[in-house]
Amino acid sequence: MDDVQTYAFGRGESQAPMMLSGLDRLGEKLGRRVRALVEPICGVRPQVEAQDAQLLDFAAWSAQVPAFTSISIYRISPLKGQVLLRMDAAMISTLVDCFYGGIGNRPLPPRGEFTPTEDRLIARLSESLLARLVETWADILPLDPALIMRETGVGFAASAQPGDQMVVQRFMISITRDQLWPVDLVFPLAALRAVEPLMGTKLPADDEQSDPVWQARIARRMRDIRLPARTVLARPNLSLAELMQLKVGDVIPVTIGRSLPLIVGNRIVARGSIGEQDGRAAFQIEKIVQGPDQ
Numbered sequence: 001m002d003d004v005q006t007y008a009f010g011r012g013e014s015q016a017p018m019m020l021s022g023l024d025r026l027g028e029k030l031g032r033r034v035r036a037l038v039e040p041i042c043g044v045r046p047q048v049e050a051q052d053a054q055l056l057d058f059a060a061w062s063a064q065v066p067a068f069t070s071i072s073i074y075r076i077s078p079l080k081g082q083v084l085l086r087m088d089a090a091m092i093s094t095l096v097d098c099f100y101g102g103i104g105n106r107p108l109p110p111r112g113e114f115t116p117t118e119d120r121l122i123a124r125l126s127e128s129l130l131a132r133l134v135e136t137w138a139d140i141l142p143l144d145p146a147l148i149m150r151e152t153g154v155g156f157a158a159s160a161q162p163g164d165q166m167v168v169q170r171f172m173i174s175i176t177r178d179q180l181w182p183v184d185l186v187f188p189l190a191a192l193r194a195v196e197p198l199m200g201t202k203l204p205a206d207d208e209q210s211d212p213v214w215q216a217r218i219a220r221r222m223r224d225i226r227l228p229a230r231t232v233l234a235r236p237n238l239s240l241a242e243l244m245q246l247k248v249g250d251v252i253p254v255t256i257g258r259s260l261p262l263i264v265g266n267r268i269v270a271r272g273s274i275g276e277q278d279g280r281a282a283f284q285i286e287k288i289v290q291g292p293d294q
Contacts, residue, residue, distance in 0.1 A: 020053040020167065023192070026136050027053065027169050033132040034171055034183070037125070042098040042175045049172045059162035061186060062154045068112055071151040072126045073159055077144040079195070081188035082159040085126055091173065091181035092118050092125075098175070113152055122150065133185070141195055165189040231260050231283055233274065259286070 031050035038046045070092060072085040096118055114122065130145045137143050160166065169185040234254035238246075262270040262283060272285040 020055065022196075023053045023167065023169060024050070026140070027051075027171070030132060030136045030169075031171055033136065034129065034173070037128050037132060038095070038173060038175075041095050041121070041125075044098075044175055047172075047174045051170045051172060054168045054170070055189065056166055056168055057162065058160040058164045058166050061166055061168055061184075062162075065154045065184075067153055067155070069153060070114070070122050070126075071154055071156070072122070073148040073151070074130060074145045075148055076130075076191075077146070078141070079143070079187070079191040081191045082148065083145075083188075083191070084159060084184070084186040085129065086154070086182075086184040086186065087122065087125065088181040088183070089114070090179075091183075092122060094175070094179065095125075096121055126150075129183075160188065167192055227264050229262055229264050229269075231262055231272075231274075233260065 027050040031048045035046055035048040038048070065086060066089070068089050070087040070089060072087075074083045074085065076083050092114065096115075099121070126147075134143045134145065165188075167187045167189055169187070171183045172180055173183060174180045233256050236252050236254050238252070256274065258273060259271045260273060260283070261268045262272060262285065268289050270285045270289055271287045272283050275282050275284050
């Protein structure tokens with residue numbers, strides 16, 4: 001019976017998965033922006049994995065967080081409550097080392113506060129990440145973040161009660177195979193409940209990922225693709241008896257229409273007539289079909 005947990009009736013969240021799936025889609029877009037944010041600092045292309053959002057009690061999430069870490073507390077209007085941004089202390093120190101020419105393998109002694117340089121990097125990363133969050137949510141809901149305070153441990157961030165339900169959006173960042181750090185955005189469940197209807201809307205494509213050079217090359221390549229085109233001169237009708245009696249030398253009368261279809265695949269793209277050009281049979285286009293045509 002060690003796995004029995006207390007449960008408060010009336011607090012169940014049967015619709016949480018629907019909301020979390022919408023947050024996951026936003027997380028994928030935000031993860032790409034985070035990668036572009038970290039790369040200029042560390043000097044290499046980092047790996048950023050957006051994990052599925054989780055629904056946890058504040059106490060359960062706090063138990064996962066090291067005693068010494070960076071906690072930035074924001075109020076993000078119009079969301080209710082306070083949103084936490086947690087960044088690992090080892091990641092901050094490694095990024096500072098890389099930024100100043102190191103390779104990120106400097107040993108870290110036990111400590112309880114950040115250096116002034118690390119504080120400046122935390123402020124830069126936090127503000128930039130919140131700006132990317134605003135961009136990601138722009139098509140869903142305009143957000144206006146405001147920093148409340150920064151702390152060096154979750155024990156000092158008294159922004160929620162232990163039993164309060166939180167939604168954790170986690171990004172795993174690595175710059176080498178041996179280094180993997182979590183970056184957490186922690187939302188009060190009540191804050192996302194208020195905007196849950198918006199989570200189901202279809203998100204537009206991420207314009208930042210479009211590559212005009214690549215698109216131009218693809219367009220040029222596609223112009224060289226050859227597609228078989230055909231036309232149908234006539235469609236004579238035969239009875240089954242006539243079909244069974246066909247023999248070599250029979251003549252089937254046909255009538256060639258004045259407007260013949262030019263067919264590519266199974267779609268009529270134009271209509272025209274049969275003629276002759278330079279001693280060869282030719283098809284003259286008289287009308288381009290813009291929409292469905294039979």
